[in-house]
Amino acid sequence: MRKARFLAIVVLLALLVPVVSHNNAQPVKAADRVQIRWFVGLGAGTDAPLIEAQNKLVEEFNASQDQIELVIEIIPNAQAYDALSTEIAAGNAPDIVGPMGIRGRASFPGVWMDLTPLIEANSYDLSDFDPALVDFYKVEGEGQLGIPFAVFPSFMLYNTALFDEAGLPYPPKAYGEPYVDADGVEHEWNTDTLRDIAMYLTVDANGNDATMDEFDPEDIVQFGYGNQFTDVRGRDTLFGSGNFVDADGNAVVPENWRAAEHWYHQAMWEDYFYPNGVYGNSELLGGPGGNWFGTGNIAMITIHSWFLGWGTDGLEGTWDFAPVPSYEGQVTAKLHADTFGIMDSTEHPDEAFAVLSYLLGDRAEDLTTLYNGMPARLSLQSTYIEHYVAQLTETYPDTDFASKNWDVVPAALAYPDNPNHEEGMPSFLEASARYGEYSQEADNNADYDVDAGLDSLQTDLQAIFDAVAN
Amino acid sequence: MGISLKWTRVARTQPRQGLRAGLRSMSPAQRREARWGLIFISPWLIGFTCFYLMPMIASLIFSTYSFKLSAPGDAHFVGLANWKRMLFHDSNVWEGLRVTFTFGLISLFIGMVSAFLLAVLLNSKHLLARNVFRTLFYAPTMVPLIAAIVIWSRVLNPQTGWINKLIDLFGIHAVGVTGLRWLDDPKLIYFAYTFIGLWGIGNAVLINLAGLQGVPTELYEAAEIDGASWLKRLWKITIPMVSPIIFYNLILNVVGLLQYFIVPWVLNQGSGYPEGTTRFYMVYFYKQAFTFQNMGYGAALAWLMFIVALIITTVLFTTGRSWVYYSSEER
Numbered sequence: 001m002r003k004a005r006f007l008a009i010v011v012l013l014a015l016l017v018p019v020v021s022h023n024n025a026q027p028v029k030a031a032d033r034v035q036i037r038w039f040v041g042l043g044a045g046t047d048a049p050l051i052e053a054q055n056k057l058v059e060e061f062n063a064s065q066d067q068i069e070l071v072i073e074i075i076p077n078a079q080a081y082d083a084l085s086t087e088i089a090a091g092n093a094p095d096i097v098g099p100m101g102i103r104g105r106a107s108f109p110g111v112w113m114d115l116t117p118l119i120e121a122n123s124y125d126l127s128d129f130d131p132a133l134v135d136f137y138k139v140e141g142e143g144q145l146g147i148p149f150a151v152f153p154s155f156m157l158y159n160t161a162l163f164d165e166a167g168l169p170y171p172p173k174a175y176g177e178p179y180v181d182a183d184g185v186e187h188e189w190n191t192d193t194l195r196d197i198a199m200y201l202t203v204d205a206n207g208n209d210a211t212m213d214e215f216d217p218e219d220i221v222q223f224g225y226g227n228q229f230t231d232v233r234g235r236d237t238l239f240g241s242g243n244f245v246d247a248d249g250n251a252v253v254p255e256n257w258r259a260a261e262h263w264y265h266q267a268m269w270e271d272y273f274y275p276n277g278v279y280g281n282s283e284l285l286g287g288p289g290g291n292w293f294g295t296g297n298i299a300m301i302t303i304h305s306w307f308l309g310w311g312t313d314g315l316e317g318t319w320d321f322a323p324v325p326s327y328e329g330q331v332t333a334k335l336h337a338d339t340f341g342i343m344d345s346t347e348h349p350d351e352a353f354a355v356l357s358y359l360l361g362d363r364a365e366d367l368t369t370l371y372n373g374m375p376a377r378l379s380l381q382s383t384y385i386e387h388y389v390a391q392l393t394e395t396y397p398d399t400d401f402a403s404k405n406w407d408v409v410p411a412a413l414a415y416p417d418n419p420n421h422e423e424g425m426p427s428f429l430e431a432s433a434r435y436g437e438y439s440q441e442a443d444n445n446a447d448y449d450v451d452a453g454l455d456s457l458q459t460d461l462q463a464i465f466d467a468v469a470n
Numbered sequence: 471m472g473i474s475l476k477w478t479r480v481a482r483t484q485p486r487q488g489l490r491a492g493l494r495s496m497s498p499a500q501r502r503e504a505r506w507g508l509i510f511i512s513p514w515l516i517g518f519t520c521f522y523l524m525p526m527i528a529s530l531i532f533s534t535y536s537f538k539l540s541a542p543g544d545a546h547f548v549g550l551a552n553w554k555r556m557l558f559h560d561s562n563v564w565e566g567l568r569v570t571f572t573f574g575l576i577s578l579f580i581g582m583v584s585a586f587l588l589a590v591l592l593n594s595k596h597l598l599a600r601n602v603f604r605t606l607f608y609a610p611t612m613v614p615l616i617a618a619i620v621i622w623s624r625v626l627n628p629q630t631g632w633i634n635k636l637i638d639l640f641g642i643h644a645v646g647v648t649g650l651r652w653l654d655d656p657k658l659i660y661f662a663y664t665f666i667g668l669w670g671i672g673n674a675v676l677i678n679l680a681g682l683q684g685v686p687t688e689l690y691e692a693a694e695i696d697g698a699s700w701l702k703r704l705w706k707i708t709i710p711m712v713s714p715i716i717f718y719n720l721i722l723n724v725v726g727l728l729q730y731f732i733v734p735w736v737l738n739q740g741s742g743y744p745e746g747t748t749r750f751y752m753v754y755f756y757k758q759a760f761t762f763q764n765m766g767y768g769a770a771l772a773w774l775m776f777i778v779a780l781i782i783t784t785v786l787f788t789t790g791r792s793w794v795y796y797s798s799e800e801r
Binding site for chain 2: 082085089091111218219282283284437445
């Protein structure tokens with residue numbers, strides 16, 4: 001019996017040891033420092049080439065001082081929203097989140113710390129930022145939720161090889177210039193012209209293009225145009241700014257967006273130059289969530305500056321920039337603006353702010369270059385393109401980045417979308433999920449009734465908004 | 471084993487006595503054994519209390535609160551409001567249950583029959599290289615489910631997936647937007663999901679196989695002498711003899727189906743596409759609780775599923791008495 005008792009005690013101790021020893025197993029070094037967790041996933045920073053660079057930055061920060069241990073968590077964007085929700089729910093929220101776009105911030109209302117007291121206490125210098133951009137992060141009732149970090153202008157990219165193959169002249173080089181066709185006729189660079197040349201660039205397996213009677217829409221091997229890596233609000237912004245909520249908090253579908261949705265549906269199912277749901281998720285365009293432009297099977301896309309380098313890798317430099325086309329005489333080049341936020345739940349706001357200052361101050365230029373963003377600091381903007389081209393050339397030596405039409409990139413900042421296409425809505429995640437359902441149905445059904453779908457979307461969004469209001 | 475048999479006997483012969491009285495009636499040796507039994511089982515009891523019982527009680531309390539994950543400080547008591555909303559005002563709840571049961575009826579039947587028939591096949595003495603086939607059928611279960619789903623989404627792509635290309639070879643128009651759109655067509659979606667589920671059928675096959683190997687061979691020999699056909703032997707001997715295994719698989723499958731989540735979530739992030747046919751109950755629960763962060767309402771939804779699962783398993787266990795045959799049972 002003594003043996004049995006001894007055995008039982010040993011078994012119990014063996015079970016308890018891992019539990020008890022958990023806290024003691026922490027490295028001595030970590031115990032001496034305040035740990036600050038940095039969450040990456042709601043914006044740029046999750047692509048493979050960036051992970052190593054961010055880890056290196058963390059190592060450098062940790063080596064530069066002995067008060068704070070910075071720990072980075074990089075979660076792929078598709079999972080990041082759920083991961084952060086779960087961490088918040090478990091009382092295990094990170095201290096710093098970023099870079100994150102407007103959408104990322106709006107997805108988690110009420111969890112961000114008002115930075116105003118920290119900015120004042122640390123006499124943080126905001127004079128190097130455009131005041132309008134600083135105010136951009138000031139949310140009524142919540143305070144200053146971020147410090148400007150980087151902006152990501154959008155533009156069109158076109159595949160020069162596919163234009164050459166079709167014998168089509170390239171798109172214009174600057175905003176305001178017309179498109180000059182092969183016969184020398186000038187056309188306004190707008191969504192109608194985009195449609196016309198995109199159809200020429202859409203080709204089936206037999207080499208017929210989408211303007212021909214013989215064209216086989218069941219066997220397309222090359223598409224003309226796509227608005228890549230964005231959602232309904234993002235793609236509709238090609239037709240002007242808007243949002244699904246008006247100033248009074250009611251659900252709306254702006255008329256320009258309704259026109260946009262008809263244009264896209266026709267582009268997918270009648271003109272065939274835009275990948276529908278089936279083609280968009282097929283191997284032809286890189287599989288589900290794939291990089292359409294990177295496959296070389298699409299002639300033109302609208303995209304942001306964070307795409308350059310990794311997104312164009314493999315095309316052997318056969319691409320260039322073009323201005324975003326206009327709709328009814330007005331150009332709207334959607335803009336992404338990223339920041340870093342400190343979570344309200346942090347137990348170490350001073351240390352978190354110290355890390356924030358390091359990321360947005362000392363390392364701002366490195367980080368914005370790393371994330372392909374244009375620095376929000378005015379003092380860094382003049383050298384942005386130069387540094388950016390140098391960094392891209394070093395990372396992707398097969399592409400002659402210096403020869404590209406870079407003037408289009410900063411020029412897009414003159415046509416930002418206001419309201420921004422990522423602007424908040426009541427019950428943001430629920431509302432986003434609902435309009436995501438709309439696009440999934442519309443993009444996968446040739447006979448989808450766009451107007452009825454949008455009316456139903458508006459009704460459902462109103463119910464979601466009303467539930468929040470009540 | 472000895473301890474549990476004695477303990478059971480005491481409990482059965484003294485059904486009206488309490489635990490204390492039961493312990494008093496034990497001999498010192500029995501009491502000592504019972505005490506050691508409890509000590510050995512205590513890690514599990516502690517784990518159950520900490521990780522199951524307490525969270526369950528907590529979630530029952532949460533279900534009476536308006537509790538947003540992102541703002542736990544704003545949580546406030548709302549009584550039965552979440553339950554009222556769930557039972558009487560939220561059509562998504564009943565739609566989720568309807569979708570889950572509809573898919574369950576298709577998937578459960580196909581999944582269980584396939585697993586059983588495969589096990590019969592793999593148990594056949596006429597099958598060459600049985601061990602190779604057994605390994606091959608089990609191997610897919612070792613592939614992580616998420617990876618398998620992503621691969622299947624590409625395999626089932628109407629345009630470039632090889633399933634449609636294979637079907638096309640037989641002269642059936644399958645490739646293309648007007649072809650077989652497995653993951654887009656409401657009429658095909660449940661079969662596509664079932665098909666993806668069959669990829670991981672190895673575990674159920676293995677359990678069935680173990681059951682089949684436990685059937686005494688003399689029963690088959692006697693039946694053969696009596697002239698019973700293969701089908702008759704299957705129906706009259708095999709199925710009754712492995713009915714406890716079938717019952718076990720049934721319970722596992724039913725519970726698994728009520729929790730069906732990963733496939734629709736990975737493929738559609740819970741959008742319900744196409745036409746709401748994949749708006750499974752657990753997907754709706756997850757969205758409410760974790761995506762929309764409505765933990766109070768999510769807790770009520772979780773409890774409703776618990777109650778549904780409890781009712782179904784109770785019914786199954788009750789009816790199981792009439793069709794499950796336990797050879798060692800005293801009747």
